[in-house]
Amino acid sequence: MAEDIRLTVGGKIWTGWESVTIRTGVEFLAGAFSLNVGSQWQGMMGTDQPCALSLGERPLVNGYLDKLHSVNDTDQQSRQLQGWDRAADLSACTVEPAQFRNSNLLAIINAIGQPFGVTATSQLPLQPVRWFDLFPGETGSEALDRLGRTCAVLIFSNGLGQLQVTRGRSAVRSQTALVEGENIVSSELRVDRTQRFSHYQALGQLAGMSDELAPAQRCAIAGEARDRQIKRHRPFTLLSESSVDNAQCQRRAQWQAAVAAARGWRLLVRVKGWTGIKGELWRPWVNVPVRSGWHGIDETLLVIGCTYTGSRSARFTDLELVRADAYELQPDRSD
Structure with missing residues (x-):
């Protein structure tokens, strides 16, 4: 029997949702959720209240209810609640x-x-x-x-x-592999190199360092990184948003190369349920073995986003995956 999806508000637990969507990931600051209760309740809690969303006893989101959409007409009666975790503020x-x-x-x-x-x-x-x-x-x-x-x-x-x-590699490994023909319901590979460049240069200034560096040096602090997968000449120069030194500029260039490469290669996978073979919730920042003959993939990838969806008849998790080393600082990207 599937575990209840529970919303706790003011010490009261609400269950019995018509549909549920929860989104979390590493490339945006805060997660969000949407709950549709249909027409079964005549009363409902108000917005702007602390809440906790869980799968059975396992916590998913602690945050606030911020939106309510309630409809009552001859064709439809429904209530939809939306909220975000605390970091959304x-x-x-x-x-x-x-x-x-x-x-x-x-x-x-x-x-x-x-x-x-x-x-x-x-x-x-x-x-x-x-x-x-x-x-x-x-x-x-x-x-x-x-x-x-x-x-x-x-x-x-x-x-x-x-x-x-x-940053770098995750130390957590899933006990569940994603395997085409077994637990993968659908998959989609997206490769886009339009925002990847052959050479990255980060420029910056050291504010307040007049006694340590000449003016020309303060304006020429730089770091460099290369993406060797991009064969043609495609340079990209960025300016640091804050005062930096040479080491920070170097990390900034390497980070820009890493993030661009990560965003340019994505595998989207849908699986049944919200948990793996041991009952563990699918989570971002977890390494997962993936085998797909159609996409030519047989390696460990990194989950960077999870969207949980559910209705009265079925539950799915949509996983967004990148290369396991996608967020490592490398002076030369070769993946």
């Missing part, structure tokens, strides 16, 4: 201007998230951030996106009110 709300000098990356992220009840964690050895400012009118997600590019890291929500900071 960072996307809509502005942050207080602030300056950080020689600060720990997690300390900066926690300072941005603290007013919204959002914390951050990381297993990476993080370098200090020499210079970072929060600008007037800037939203939390804009600041975090800029900070992530500067420091060459992914910053995303686990759905439960905590931000994850990472």
Whole structure:
């Protein structure tokens, strides 16, 4: 028997949904969900309330109900609820201007998230951030996106009110393989090299370093990376959004090459259910063995996005996958 999809609001548990959609991933800041209850309830909870969405006892999203669409006419009676995890407030709300000098990356992220009840964690050895400012009118997600590019890291929500900071390879491996003809319902491979370039150069300036560097040097800090899969001449130059040093510029160029390559190769897979063979939920940032003769794939890939959908008759998970090393910093990309 399928586990109930539970929405808990104010200590009360709601179940019996006509349809459910939940989306989470590493390339956007916060997850979202949509619930359709049909016409079975005469009363309904209000919006702007804390809530928890779970599959049985397993948590999926902690956040807020923010939208309600209720319809009652001769042909249709329905109610649809929409909500986001707690990190979503960072996307809509502005942050207080602030300056950080020689600060720990997690300390900066926690300072941005603290007013919204959002914390951050990381297993990476993080370098200090020499210079970072929060600008007037800037939203939390804009600041975090800029900070992530500067420091060459992914910053995303686990759905439960905590931000994850990472790059490189995932250390988590799924016990369930995705196999064509067995558990793969459908698959789609997308290869797009229009936003990949042969040569990346990152330029930046070191603010406040007049005593250490000549003006020409302060304006010529640079890092370089190559994507050797792109054979023709396609250079791309980017300017750092914050004050940086040479090492940061180098990481910025490598990160741009890595992200562009990751976005240019995607495998989309649909499987039945929301869990693997051991009952584990499909999750982003997990390595999964994939075997598909049609696409010519027999390797371990990295899940970067999960969309759970369900109705009274069936449940599916749509997985978005990239190469396992997609977010590693490499001076020369050869994948």
